[in-house]
Amino acid sequence: MTSNETMIGRADVDDIDAILAIANTDVDAVVHAVRAGSDAIFTWDYERTRPALSKLYEKAKTSQWNANDLPWDTEVDQIAVVQANRLQNDAIYSQHNVKGSPVESWGEDEWIRFAIESQNWTLSQFMHGEQGALICTAQIVETVPWIDAKYYAATQVMDEARHVEVFARYLDEKMSGHYPINAHLKMLLDDIIADNRWDMTYLGMQIMVEGLALASFGFMHQMTTEPLLKQLLRYVMSDEARHVAFGVISLQEFYAQLNATEIRERQEFAFEAAVRMRDRFLQQEVWERMGIDVRDMVQVQLKAPDRPIFQGMLFSKIVPNCKKLGLLDAGDGWLRERFTDLGVIEYEDWADTSAEYSSLDEVARDRAQLA
Ligand SMILES: [Fe+2]
Ligand SMILES: [Fe+2]
Numbered sequence: 001m002t003s004n005e006t007m008i009g010r011a012d013v014d015d016i017d018a019i020l021a022i023a024n025t026d027v028d029a030v031v032h033a034v035r036a037g038s039d040a041i042f043t044w045d046y047e048r049t050r051p052a053l054s055k056l057y058e059k060a061k062t063s064q065w066n067a068n069d070l071p072w073d074t075e076v077d078q079i080a081v082v083q084a085n086r087l088q089n090d091a092i093y094s095q096h097n098v099k100g101s102p103v104e105s106w107g108e109d110e111w112i113r114f115a116i117e118s119q120n121w122t123l124s125q126f127m128h129g130e131q132g133a134l135i136c137t138a139q140i141v142e143t144v145p146w147i148d149a150k151y152y153a154a155t156q157v158m159d160e161a162r163h164v165e166v167f168a169r170y171l172d173e174k175m176s177g178h179y180p181i182n183a184h185l186k187m188l189l190d191d192i193i194a195d196n197r198w199d200m201t202y203l204g205m206q207i208m209v210e211g212l213a214l215a216s217f218g219f220m221h222q223m224t225t226e227p228l229l230k231q232l233l234r235y236v237m238s239d240e241a242r243h244v245a246f247g248v249i250s251l252q253e254f255y256a257q258l259n260a261t262e263i264r265e266r267q268e269f270a271f272e273a274a275v276r277m278r279d280r281f282l283q284q285e286v287w288e289r290m291g292i293d294v295r296d297m298v299q300v301q302l303k304a305p306d307r308p309i310f311q312g313m314l315f316s317k318i319v320p321n322c323k324k325l326g327l328l329d330a331g332d333g334w335l336r337e338r339f340t341d342l343g344v345i346e347y348e349d350w351a352d353t354s355a356e357y358s359s360l361d362e363v364a365r366d367r368a369q370l371a
Pocket of ligand 2: 239
């Protein structure tokens with residue numbers, strides 16, 4: 001039995017010292033090298049035997065869009081945007097929750113500045129995460145042994161390049177600052193890339209990171225009043241839904257022939273990824289930049305009574321997809337217990353993405369309307 005220490009480097013998931021000990025040390029470096037663990041695989045079997053992947057590939061070819069076609073001339077007033085967008089911050093950092101913390105005496109100006117930094121940080125993490133997806137999917141093209149999956153993954157590489165492009169451009173032209181990659185996100189991406197089992201790239205990226213991204217983009221898309229960001233997110237989500245479906249469809253077939261020990265390793269990897277992503281949302285770099293004690297503010301967030309609602313929502317795609325893959329209840333229901341502890345199990349019966357990806361394709365809907 002693998003202990004919490006071995007999986008996530010600490011016994012208690014909420015151990016603040018251990019969370020803060022994970023810090024980004026090379027923030028000024030321009031490149032970061034990770035040794036990929038897997039072999040590049042040729043297949044000589046060109047037979048198209050996986051109709052679900054074929055269908056996804058056809059859909060991807062007709063739902064491509066050009067980043068240049070977004071309304072980039074939209075004027076963005078970031079203060080107005082964050083003011084309209086404060087629901088989540090107001091709930092987590094209510095007067096009651098911040099009592100006795102370093103931000104207790106903050107007035108409107110400080111909270112606005114925080115909200116702006118927080119938006120710069122969030123979009124920066126989206127951009128870095130998208131680059132992680134670009135690299136992981138290029139890796140899947142090399143490592144997956146099925147021709148239909150190589151074809152599909154190649155379309156996803158193009159999608160991810162476009163996603164990095166749109167977030168980078170939005171940050172440069174419309175926001176007021178950048179952040180380096182969050183240390184927890186970086187650790188997770190490095191782990192995914194370094195793993196030598198091809199299916200772990202899918203689990204880490206398509207199921208966990210992209211599942212969280214899909215929910216998170218959906219949440220921001222609903223909240224934001226800024227029309228350019230709204231459309232950008234809506235188009236990125238159309239692609240992301242396909243990407244998550246790619247993960248579910250591929251892993252369903254592969255997991256069917258794994259033994260109990262191998263499935264347990266996948267459950268543990270899913271748990272590790274969930275914890276890293278939870279930790280990244282504590283946004284420690286923002287507090288650092290604001291000159292506020294990070295430890296105090298991580299504590300405020302971990303204790304905020306409303307935090308589980310927002311945190312849970314981010315897992316609303318991951319949990320049903322893990323259930324569909326049989327990971328929740330395999331063995332002794334180990335992952336179900338972990339997701340229950342993290343407060344996210346209530347989403348288990350929401351739609352899984354292999355069933356709903358077509359309904360999220362706004363690009364196809366827009367094209368049909370124009371035709
Ligand atoms: Fe993406
Ligand atoms: Fe993606």
